[in-house]
Structure formats: structure tokens, C-alpha cells
Amino acid sequence: MEKQSDTSLFTVLSHERRGLREEVICYRCGSQAEKATAYRCSLCGGPLIVSYDTYFDVSKIRWSLHSMWRYINFLPPSLSKPVSLGEGLTPITKIYDRQIYVKHEYMNPTGSFKDRGSSTLISRLRGLVGGVVCDSSGNAGASIAAYSAYAGLGCVIYSTSSGARNKMAQIAAYGSSLKIVEGGREQAMSEAVQASDGMGYHYAGHAWSPYFIEGVRTIAYEIGEQFSWSLPDRIYIPTSAGTLLLGIILGLKTLRSSGLLDKFPEIIAVQPKAISPLYNRYKNVGETSYTASIADALSHTNPPRLEQMVRELKIVGGDVVVVSDEEIRRAQRELAFSGIYVEPSAAVGYAAIRRELDEIIASDVRVLTLATGTGLKTADKTE
Ligand SMILES: [Zn+2]
Known part of the structure; x- marks a missing residue:
């Protein structure tokens, strides 16, 4: 299927926040990641977080947006072109x-709930990577697969043989490639990281990726x-x-x-x-x-x-x-x-x-x- 042009799908929001400070830093040692797409600290191996100045001002909620993106003014400034399927605002x-x-x-x-994290993560990665690899017991995999499909990114999901059958069917339905690993979650993660290195895709495990949180x-x-x-x-x-x-x-x-x-x-x-x-x-x-x-x-x-x-x-x-x-x-x-x-x-x-x-x-x-x-x-x- 022909991938859709991004201009028809992704609206640029919140121009005024462009240029504000935003860094990806290691939670453990505080060093700054070299790339926005990094998923772990290259010095100590620790998890990364996004550091930016934010102040929640109720008057800056974008009331006209009926999704979690109504809070865009309190999210990292780089997330100005949301890849959104309408997530959030749950009753x-x-x-x-x-x-x-x-x-x-x-x-x-x-x-x-994973859709909230997938929306910000894929919004950050779109335009920077050609595809993503993720490990998941099922829900994050289905979510990343859906948002990748919407954004026109390739997607490979690693899961385990204990994963729920319906979740595996859902992952495959979005057109992603599903790999079943013998062993537990940690084994699935290790194989996903290796595969991303080998195929030139980005490792986008939700447990690691700072923009997911x-x-x-x-x-x-x-x-x-x-x-x-x-x-x-x-x-x-x-x-x-x-x-x-x-x-x-x-x-x-x-x-x-x-x-x-x-x-x-x-x-x-x-x-x-x-x-x-x-x-x-x-x-x-x-x-x-x-x-x-x-x-x-x-x-x-x-x-x-x-x-x-x-x-x-x-x-x-x-x-x-x-x-x-x-x-x-x-x-x-x-x-x-x-x-x-x-x-x-x-x-x-x-x-x-x-x-x-x-x-x-x-x-x-x-x-x-x-x-x-x-x-x-x-x-x-x-x-
Ligand atoms: Zn570190």
C-alpha cells in the first residue's frame, strides 16, 4: 500500500515553543545523550529522561483538541508535529x-494506555528513522505497530510465546512483522536490540525510550x-x-x-x-x-x-x-x-x-x- 504523505496527516502545533531548552539526559549519571533518538546512556548504560522547562498553566490547555494533545504546551517542545490517533481524554x-x-x-x-506513550515516541522518531523495533508482551507492541503504520514507519515487534493470542493477532493486523522469541521478556528485548542493529531500524522499546513516558x-x-x-x-x-x-x-x-x-x-x-x-x-x-x-x-x-x-x-x-x-x-x-x-x-x-x-x-x-x-x-x- 502506498504510504500517505505526512503533510496530510500531521498538523504542526505550538510553534511558539520551538527553540525552548530540551535535552535527553541519563537518569543515573546525568550525562547528555548525543542523539535525540538514544534509548540508553552510552556511558553508564542507564535509562534516559527528557529534561525541559515546563510549567502547567491551565489557561494554556488547548481546549479545542479532543485528545491528550490538548496538553502539548506542557510536553517537550520538539513534539510539535503529533502523530495522533486521538488518544487520551479517557473517562x-x-x-x-x-x-x-x-x-x-x-x-x-x-x-x-500504551497509546499515549506511542504517540509521543513515534512523533519524536518520525522523520529521523525509517523503522522501529520493539519488544513487548503484547499491548505496547500493538500500540507501537499501530502508530508506526499511521506514521508510515516500518515496524518489527518481538514478543514471547506466552503472549496472549489476541494481542499477537492485533500486532500482525497493523502490518508489522511479528517475531516470537522462546524465553522471557528480557530475551525478547535482547533479540530486538540485536535485530535493530542489524537492519538499520531504531530500537524503540517502550521500557527504555525516554519519549514514551x-x-x-x-x-x-x-x-x-x-x-x-x-x-x-x-x-x-x-x-x-x-x-x-x-x-x-x-x-x-x-x-x-x-x-x-x-x-x-x-x-x-x-x-x-x-x-x-x-x-x-x-x-x-x-x-x-x-x-x-x-x-x-x-x-x-x-x-x-x-x-x-x-x-x-x-x-x-x-x-x-x-x-x-x-x-x-x-x-x-x-x-x-x-x-x-x-x-x-x-x-x-x-x-x-x-x-x-x-x-x-x-x-x-x-x-x-x-x-x-x-x-x-x-x-x-x-x-
Ligand atoms: Zn549514564
Whole structure:
């Protein structure tokens, strides 16, 4: 199929921010990356972040844009030509007549929150690279594949044999090349990096790429807007590679430094007990071996941003909890019975909330979780 001309698809926004400071730097050693497309520090191997001056000014929200790009004035200035499929602005529903809120992140274009990060990442890479290679358990792969297709970039996705069948079908449907690796997530990543070197494509793993997290920040901005800047007391975040956790923390920090929050929400990262590297590091649990979890999207045993997650969580005084597969199943079922159909990985936040229901009701605290992926992604596995 003929690739579409970019001028018909991508509108240039926010001219006035061009030329503002923006650097890609190492989170660990602080050195500056030589290329905007770098995905890890060439000196110490650490993960990279995008550093730029930002101040959240409500009057600068682009209200006419009905996507997460209404926050373009608070994103890195280089992102002036968005590759957008209309991601973001997902609704929030209160459930069970209690102070429990669910943000429907599965209502993004490919059925998961990953679209926010793919939109900013592919916006940054378009015009700089001919194609991308990414490793994924499924959702990020489907998302990167969709945005690559829209931007006219080649795309190769590496996944594992344990990946959900529907997710693999979705990745292939976007026209990307799907490679199945025997072994875990780390093996898929290693093969994806090698393949990108060999074929001249850019490695765009979502767990590493600094511009991916930038899109996820917009979740915090939206929650702020949807709650009229009086945020819930606690936010429960399904956590694996950490892009969701870090994106929300970064966004909230920007809101706080801009004087918009009277109180910073308590951040609770939630992991499946079967694969819980952040919990183990945060709580100083010794070496643990991991098994598979029903939450197939939360499969990182050694996420590259682990140190960053621990540090940022400590800075904001957050916590980490783990939930069993049985609790995840029950949470998934209960959410469906209240009209919210999610995949197991998207139910872990609610699984943690259920444990504290009595306390939540008694204290009248407001809690929120993210329903990160649609139940259709794993419908073939639903028991
Ligand atoms: Zn470094």
C-alpha cells in the first residue's frame, strides 16, 4: 500500500515553543545523550529522561483538541508535529456508589494506555528513522505497530510465546512483522536490540525510550482536569516496566511545582505476586524466582527503570503492594459485573483496593485506579 504523505496527516502545533531548552539526559549519571533518538546512556548504560522547562498553566490547555494533545504546551517542545490517533481524554467512572474511581485507559485507540506513550515516541522518531523495533508482551507492541503504520514507519515487534493470542493477532493486523522469541521478556528485548542493529531500524522499546513516558504524563494532567485539580487521595497503579507509574508521578510533580495541587496523592504501585521486582527491591526482599502470572502484561522481571521507580516512589512517599492471581481474577470479575471489562493485568489496581474496602468506606478517602487494557485483549483466556 502506498504510504500517505505526512503533510496530510500531521498538523504542526505550538510553534511558539520551538527553540525552548530540551535535552535527553541519563537518569543515573546525568550525562547528555548525543542523539535525540538514544534509548540508553552510552556511558553508564542507564535509562534516559527528557529534561525541559515546563510549567502547567491551565489557561494554556488547548481546549479545542479532543485528545491528550490538548496538553502539548506542557510536553517537550520538539513534539510539535503529533502523530495522533486521538488518544487520551479517557473517562473516569465511580463504581459501587463508593469513592472508588476507575479511569478507562483501555478506551485508547488500540485498547490500552500504551497509546499515549506511542504517540509521543513515534512523533519524536518520525522523520529521523525509517523503522522501529520493539519488544513487548503484547499491548505496547500493538500500540507501537499501530502508530508506526499511521506514521508510515516500518515496524518489527518481538514478543514471547506466552503472549496472549489476541494481542499477537492485533500486532500482525497493523502490518508489522511479528517475531516470537522462546524465553522471557528480557530475551525478547535482547533479540530486538540485536535485530535493530542489524537492519538499520531504531530500537524503540517502550521500557527504555525516554519519549514514551512523556505521553503517559498526560494521564496525571487529565486526572487533574477531571477532578477540577482536587485529586483523589490515593492512586493505585498497575506496574511492570514502570512507564505508567513514572509517567503519572512526573505529571503530578509538574502539577505540584506549578502550584495546582494542595495535596499530592498517595501513590501505590501494584504488582502481581508472581512477578514483583519493584516490590522486592522497595521492601528489601532477597533474591526471588518468578513464575508466570495471569496478568500477562506485567511480565518484566528486571525492568530497566527499576532504580528510577524506587527513587521516585521514595521521593513522593509512595508504596508498593502485591496481589495474588486469585485476587486478580476476583477483581477482574467484579469489575466486569459493574460494567468494566478489562484484561487481568488491568485489574491489579482494583485487586489491591478491594483489600482495603472497609477502611476506604469508613474513612471516606477517594481512591482511583487505571483500567489499563481492554478485556478483549485476553478474551480467549477468560475463565
Ligand atoms: Zn549514564
